[in-house]
Amino acid sequence: MKRVKWIICALCILFPVFLLFICGVMLIGVSDESEDGDPVHASGLGLSDKVREYAAFVGDTAAEYNIHEYEKYLLAIMMVETGGEGNDPMQSLGNSGLTEEEKTPSESIKAAVAYFAMLLQKADTLGCDLDAVIQAYNYGAGYIDYISVRGKAHTFQLSCDFASSKCGGRKVKYDNPVAIAQNGGWRYEYGNMFYVYLVKQYLESEPLPADTANAVLAEAYKYQGWKYVWGGSSPQTSFDCSGLTQWCFGQAGISLPRTAQEQYEAVQHLELEEAQPGDLVFFTKTYKTDNYITHVGIYAGNGRMFHAGNPIGFADLNTSFWKEHFVCIGRVSAPSQ
CATH class of the missing domain: 3.90.1720.10 (endopeptidase domain like (from Nostoc punctiforme))
Structure with a gap:
């Protein structure tokens, strides 16, 4: 009888440990598969009326920097950043030293276009692709340097690796549909590793040839x-x-x-x-x-x-x-x- 009680007690102790081990294995499996392949994203979602209100000014400003052909990318970036709302619709004035009251949409657009033009020039010099430029709008110009010695073309895996290296692998919950479909709904704490794919959702298609x-x-x-x-x-x-x-x-x-x-x-x-x-x-x-x-x-x-x-x-x-x-x-x- 004592032996039966001993077995029951042992099982009560070991069974929870076994469950914790299984759950740990399952969690490791989820994180391992999260960065496989490019995320699936929508297309042709369309721009908001607020973003469209800025289209002419974005186009004129882009023309000043000889990047008028990238207008649709700038508008898509605005859509991802703010949907055209607020005094800093391109989220480009964070380090400008301006107070919230001093920020204006026109200054935001000018700063964003200048920054995007600089990223394009850097990518051209280093032979990197346009997706690297778009992701660098979110990560910073250092991402183009990172890509330039790793094949020169943006991939989702490289985007994840870069973000992970910047934050020590720390993850945060992220309930965007693109992230949920890719990995259940998380991103690395640094930047947004999904940025390219979010922007692509809002790119306006050209008419058929x-x-x-x-x-x-x-x-x-x-x-x-x-x-x-x-x-x-x-x-x-x-x-x-x-x-x-x-x-x-x-x-x-x-x-x-x-x-x-x-x-x-x-x-x-x-x-x-x-x-x-x-x-x-x-x-x-x-x-x-x-x-x-x-x-x-x-x-x-x-x-x-x-x-x-x-x-x-x-x-x-x-x-x-x-x-x-x-x-x-x-x-x-x-x-x-």
Whole structure:
């Protein structure tokens, strides 16, 4: 009987120790896998109205430093930093010596553009890539030096290594969706190792190259007059609206999701005034469904779209029906070369 009691007591002592050991192994496993691969991030999220208010001034200031082509990166950085709010929307005046009352958006933008231009020059001299410049806006110019002797191209692993080296590996909770998807929701205490990927979410896409847009539209025009077929997605079946867009873009080397709602979620959203041939056009409540987006067409220029109506063909976007149900233009990214 004493032996049984001794065994029970031993188990009571050893079992919690065993559990702690297992939990420790699990935690080590989580931290080890956290830096594998580039983080998955959204794209085409769009800029806030506050950021767009500064677009002209950012562009003019960038032109003064001969970096006008980087305007969209500066605006995306502003979106990540503050969303355009406050007297220091670029968060560039922290070491300026100015009081909060003395800081102004114009001074913030000027300082940020000057700093970004300096980073570009440094990266060019050392042969480093643009992602290194973007990350250095957050980390400091020393990151470009760090990258320059480690392959000259930014990677997420290098970003993590740099941050870890600056803070002794200390981690803090970080509930940004990009971080949660990558490692469960943490970052190193120094800077933000996800910065490049946060900025890329807000980069405005360029219109499709003319030859690509023409190829998409030329494929679509082959089916003018064909009947609308619910669920149709190829010339063998004819098409519904999203089936037509998916097929035509696919023939030009661009992969789109299958449904109109999914296509809406995969592209950048713009106003009608910004539409270019080859953009998508989205509508809501054209029929009863739980989905927000119910119809999609391809912008053909001059206020018209080509779409799978019944029959398939052109439609004038200025008519009352389409104006009533219009949601936005969708900018599709060109395929990588």
